[in-house]
Amino acid sequence: MIEVNKQGEVWVFAEQHAGTLEDTSIELLSKGRQLADQLKVPLAAVLLGDRVEPLCVRLGQYGADKVYLAEHPLLNHYQTSSYAKVLDELIHKHKPQIMLYGATPVGRDLAPRVASALKAGLTADCTDLQIGRHEIPSTGKVYENLLLQIRPAFGGNIIATIINYDRWPQMATVREGVMPMPEPDGRRKAQIVRENISLLPDDLMLEILAEHRQPKKVNLKASRIIVAGGAGVGSKENFKLIWDLAHCLGGAPAATRAAVDLGFIDRDHQVGQTGTTVRPVLYIAVGISGAIQHQAGMSGSQKIIAINNDPEAPIFQIAHYKILGDLNQVVPMMIKAIREKV
Amino acid sequence: MAYNCVVLAKQVPDTKRITGQAMNEDGTVNRAALPAIFNPEDLNALEMALQIKEQYGGKVTVITMGLPAAAEILRQSLYRGADDVILITDKRCAASDTLATSYILSCAVRKLNPDIVLCGRQAIDGDTAQVGPQVAEKLGVPQITYTEQILSLNGKTITARRSIGNGWQEVRTKLPVLLTVVDTANEPRIPAAKRLMKYKSARCRIEIEAMAKQDPSIDVDAVCRQLEQKGLLIRQWDLDILGADLKWCGRDGSPTKVHRIQSVVLTAKETKSVEPTQEAIEAMIHELIVDHTIG
Numbered sequence: 001m002i003e004v005n006k007q008g009e010v011w012v013f014a015e016q017h018a019g020t021l022e023d024t025s026i027e028l029l030s031k032g033r034q035l036a037d038q039l040k041v042p043l044a045a046v047l048l049g050d051r052v053e054p055l056c057v058r059l060g061q062y063g064a065d066k067v068y069l070a071e072h073p074l075l076n077h078y079q080t081s082s083y084a085k086v087l088d089e090l091i092h093k094h095k096p097q098i099m100l101y102g103a104t105p106v107g108r109d110l111a112p113r114v115a116s117a118l119k120a121g122l123t124a125d126c127t128d129l130q131i132g133r134h135e136i137p138s139t140g141k142v143y144e145n146l147l148l149q150i151r152p153a154f155g156g157n158i159i160a161t162i163i164n165y166d167r168w169p170q171m172a173t174v175r176e177g178v179m180p181m182p183e184p185d186g187r188r189k190a191q192i193v194r195e196n197i198s199l200l201p202d203d204l205m206l207e208i209l210a211e212h213r214q215p216k217k218v219n220l221k222a223s224r225i226i227v228a229g230g231a232g233v234g235s236k237e238n239f240k241l242i243w244d245l246a247h248c249l250g251g252a253p254a255a256t257r258a259a260v261d262l263g264f265i266d267r268d269h270q271v272g273q274t275g276t277t278v279r280p281v282l283y284i285a286v287g288i289s290g291a292i293q294h295q296a297g298m299s300g301s302q303k304i305i306a307i308n309n310d311p312e313a314p315i316f317q318i319a320h321y322k323i324l325g326d327l328n329q330v331v332p333m334m335i336k337a338i339r340e341k342v
Numbered sequence: 343m344a345y346n347c348v349v350l351a352k353q354v355p356d357t358k359r360i361t362g363q364a365m366n367e368d369g370t371v372n373r374a375a376l377p378a379i380f381n382p383e384d385l386n387a388l389e390m391a392l393q394i395k396e397q398y399g400g401k402v403t404v405i406t407m408g409l410p411a412a413a414e415i416l417r418q419s420l421y422r423g424a425d426d427v428i429l430i431t432d433k434r435c436a437a438s439d440t441l442a443t444s445y446i447l448s449c450a451v452r453k454l455n456p457d458i459v460l461c462g463r464q465a466i467d468g469d470t471a472q473v474g475p476q477v478a479e480k481l482g483v484p485q486i487t488y489t490e491q492i493l494s495l496n497g498k499t500i501t502a503r504r505s506i507g508n509g510w511q512e513v514r515t516k517l518p519v520l521l522t523v524v525d526t527a528n529e530p531r532i533p534a535a536k537r538l539m540k541y542k543s544a545r546c547r548i549e550i551e552a553m554a555k556q557d558p559s560i561d562v563d564a565v566c567r568q569l570e571q572k573g574l575l576i577r578q579w580d581l582d583i584l585g586a587d588l589k590w591c592g593r594d595g596s597p598t599k600v601h602r603i604q605s606v607v608l609t610a611k612e613t614k615s616v617e618p619t620q621e622a623i624e625a626m627i628h629e630l631i632v633d634h635t636i637g
């Protein structure tokens with residue numbers, strides 16, 4: 001158990017696969033930078049792997065003051081037991097006050113294991129992080145500068161803010177795509193702190209026999225414009241309307257879970273609580289009712305156009321432009337208007 | 343070879359069917375207004391355990407920690423084919439976060455000395471997916487999260503296929519092991535009518551005690567004895583039976599606390615209604631080009 005240490009650094013787990021950094025690690029650095037500045041402590045990335053030192057340059061450019069670098073042949077592939085062991089050692093040694101992980105399959109496999117070993121708190125799948133104070137009403141005791149860990153719960157129907165004040169580090173996994181990607185600063189350089197670690201083959205509890213990673217067919221997170229279709233589009237054939245509208249705007253086609261379940265489009269395109277979280281400049285919601293689980297993934301869009309024939313559709317409550325009408329008429333009108341104007 | 347499987351399951355409010363009445367004015371959830379259900383992915387974990395038993399032999403024990411009402415999902419487990427079920431219920435468990443919950447569950451699992459522990463990937467009320475890995479850490483056993491399929495079991499080792507988001511992995515590890523199971527792993531079976539008839543009167547002591555409060559003529563000890571003779575008394579454990587250290591249970595054992603709860607109300611800053619006519623849509627597109635949203 002690690003005692004409260006107000007001088008502790010802010011740490012970000014730098015997730016990499018085969019020498020490539022995950023986008024979430026970079027998103028976390030931008031948030032981590034804000035938190036560290038507010039707390040006036042250094043921001044560090046923790047990088048585990050085999051021969052991954054070249055990544056330190058990017059971690060520095062994206063905001064890390066320091067990189068704790070743990071290189072070992074046995075860290076070549078991610079594994080719960082070996083990665084958890086090394087993180088546990090490093091956290092004990094340096095006592096950071098905050099530790100952030102991406103809510104990726106790796107982050108959500110690793111962080112609970114580390115939290116359990118450290119007997120530390122862990123909040124899953126946060127959508128926002130802030131620094132704030134907490135007062136215990138019964139005693140009036142006030143804690144300043146805590147990490148406020150903000151996350152949807154109860155199927156997205158409530159937003160809970162979680163804190164921990166009596167044990168360190170304050171740990172959270174953070175949903176992919178909810179923090180903006182920062183611009184790299186070529187002049188910034190991180191100090192590299194090499195960590196000597198000893199690992200034995202017995203520290204690996206698992207053998208990875210085979211692995212298959214498909215590159216994502218669509219990168220919704222990087223799209224400025226997203227055209228999403230819902231169950232209201234009606235069929236896979238009719239979904240061509242969505243592809244066409246996306247195409248003429250240079251945007252990406254997306255969908256609700258209902259549309260994916262109906263087989264209109266691939267799961268990679270799903271936006272929402274159990275899909276991708278997106279923050280495009282423009283989100284066009286076509287035949288989408290706007291269930292809370294769908295809103296969870298797209299309400300951060302800068303502008304939202306909703307096309308729906310039901311005036312009561314919840315999507316209209318968050319839309320900037322509402323078009324009450326039949327999508328089969330409205331979408332072709334939009335395509336025509338765009339072709340003429342752009 | 344036969345395997346001793348333990349399934350960890352949770353009774354959860356059906357968050358899919360949340361309505362206006364289920365939210366209190368202050369934004370908190372009125373759990374009483376929501377039907378309580380068997381956490382969906384825990385049913386996938388139970389199904390995987392039952393399939394292991396059918397293929398290799400062994401035993402399936404389901405453990406749940408919760409209020410006395412959670413005995414309902416234990417009965418449902420019996421209907422589906424579980425051999426034994428245990429309710430961990432104790433007021434001192436209240437306010438446990440995932441760390442404390444995993445501690446309490448790991449104390450219970452240790453008593454059963456299983457080869458394979460299975461749980462759902464995550465519960466639909468908290469969506470944390472943390473309890474499984476934390477139980478595995480406390481037991482000192484390997485974990486296979488996001489398990490989709492068991493490829494082979496040979497006494498000492500297990501080979502499984504797990505999802506890694508945009509792909510899959512095949513992994514092998516030694517038993518004992520903890521698996522967290524995803525909803526694509528299988529189709530949970532429905533309760534068997536014969537077992538339902540047999541186990542529908544299964545009760546745990548705390549349920550009988552509640553009945554006795556309503557009807558003082560009920561002799562709790564006598565009813566429990568009768569149930570036990572028929573194999574219908576659900577085992578009930580508290581923290582003393584588990585030998586749990588109270589420092590790691592409930593509020594004291596939970597580093598995370600709730601700072602604030604808000605209900606979700608999302609509204610746009612300003613909304614414009616656009617008529618579904620060619621002119622109105624052209625005007626809207628023009629506006630979006632002028633403010634550099636498109637183009």
Ligand SMILES: Cc1cc2nc3c(=O)[nH]c(=O)nc-3n(C[C@H](O)[C@H](O)[C@H](O)COP(=O)(O)OP(=O)(O)OC[C@H]3O[C@@H](n4cnc5c(N)ncnc54)[C@H](O)[C@@H]3O)c2cc1C
Pocket residue numbers: 155229230231232233255256257258259270271272273274275276286287288289290291292293294297307308309310313325326327328357358466
């Ligand atoms: C745990 C959980 C996680 C979930 N995760 C997600 C998620 O990640 N993403 C997600 O999207 N959903 C998710 N869902 C599902 C979500 O609750 C909704 O079921 C889903 O978003 C509904 O999709 P939809 O709007 O396409 O369909 P519907 O709700 O069926 O809405 C279709 C809409 O189309 C309109 N319409 C029909 N015909 C026309 C027409 N001709 N012209 C114009 N409009 C028309 C209708 O008025 C209606 O509003 C999740 C649910 C649960 C329980």
